[in-house]
Amino acid sequence: MKIYHLSHTDLDGYACQFVTHFYFKNVKFYNSNYGKEINENFNVIINDIERKQNLEKAIILITDLNLSLSQCEEFDKVCKEKKIKIFLLDHHQSGEECAKKYSWYLLDSKRCATKITYDFFSKICKSDVELSNFVDVVNSVDIWLSEDKNFELGKVFLGLIANAKEINRVMFKEAQVFYIFFLFERARKFIDKENSNVLLDNATHFIKKDFFTKDRDDTLANLISNFVVEKLSELKNDFTIEYEGYKGILTVNIGNTSIIGNDFLIKNPDYDFFVDISSRKTLSFRANGKIDVSIMAKNLVGGGGHKNASGGLFSAFKDSANYDYIKAQILDLIKSKELKKENKDVSANS
Structure with a gap:
């Protein structure tokens, strides 16, 4: 079984993929904004699945993306024709009409998509305290629980991912997702520390440098340029x-x-x-x-x-x-x- 996971391009979207990656290793990740980009990514996923020539063992997972009725109709038709399993985990209320019509469209507006994804997989597989704590931080800021103890740290998480533009997601998809996961791994070490939001905010520059530094230290800008040139040369x-x-x-x-x-x-x-x-x-x-x-x-x-x-x-x-x-x-x-x-x-x- 291989999971093809399409998610949004923000904190909640990437955190959904971080949760999926925790539970499953045979996963290919895709990220999309709304509109035609979702359709483009869906078509890429179908092409990738067909190249593997093993349609019945493929699962398309969509998280933190609100589909339109026309998109649901198209995706449902294609997946039925090709015998591909599809399910969607989302929390945007605007998807209510789609959720009523399609059984694979799972909607809950009371939790962020990351928490929905974690609750879904933890029941199937197992729960994990540290991952659950990470999910709670994402949930606190994504649905704006301003009185929650994790809210201020969640705001730093939000900025960390929003400003993670160092790796081009169009050209280097796999490297970009790996970079986001690296940031998550480092960021979640600050959970439950005193003044965790300030500590993570102060450490962000050095966390990024740790990712890009290889043989010697340099400015972050130079390290990023070297990384990009290496990637371009490799691909x-x-x-x-x-x-x-x-x-x-x-x-x-x-x-x-x-x-x-x-x-x-x-x-x-x-x-x-x-x-x-x-x-x-x-x-x-x-x-x-x-x-x-x-x-x-x-x-x-x-x-x-x-x-x-x-x-x-x-x-x-x-x-x-x-x-x-x-x-x-x-x-x-x-x-x-x-x-x-x-x-x-x-x-x-x-």
Whole structure:
């Protein structure tokens, strides 16, 4: 049996996955905001399950996400056709209509999704005092129990996860979830300590440094950049694109494009250019002397700049939480420009 766990992108959502991870090891995690992103993730999950070719032993678990009736109808139909088990644990009152219609939609507005998930699995498997204490902290802040003893620590938990943006969740899904779990493991050690909220708040910077530090200490910013470049180098085959015979890498909302782009190209001399696309539809191009990216930017999106650092706006770009969908748009853009150039050359020679 393998669990495919889709959850929200906040404290409660990730904490649900932390609970699932405590009880089961054969789990693949996905995270989503609301709207079309849920559908995108569901389709990715179905594709992942079908690649395993073992549909009857797959379970889709959805937590801390409120589905619409149309989403429930679609998911229910697909899972029945493919004989995949699905169940949802949530606490948002807006899902009441769905809960009444679908038996797999379990709703309880009196507890946060993490507590629902813990209560559900602890009854099936076993209870755990330390995990239960962690769940109580999440519950206190998620449903805003301001008089609860855990509330102030819960607020720090909330900020800890809300500000855990160091690892890109679109490109490095597994590493990002592992990072969140690391933060949870460290944070829950502060439960029941005197002034626990202040202590955790003071320790947050060093907890993050502990995760990213390898051989030597450095600033947190440098440690994060080194981590990202290592990850890009490790997974570069997945992110590779080509343009007019040159090989490059495509990133999404990577941040610090100049530093990361330059470091990646130095450490990976077989690559000629580096492109990052942001949610604002901007493209940032970087090179290391092998290709003039100002010409590349001009040809692709009417942009420009310098030989080794340029930019532009891809106005037709549609943002997504699915890297493959984003990459497909860039590949289509490159292909369309290449075809346009070929047709122009044919016309000029005829």
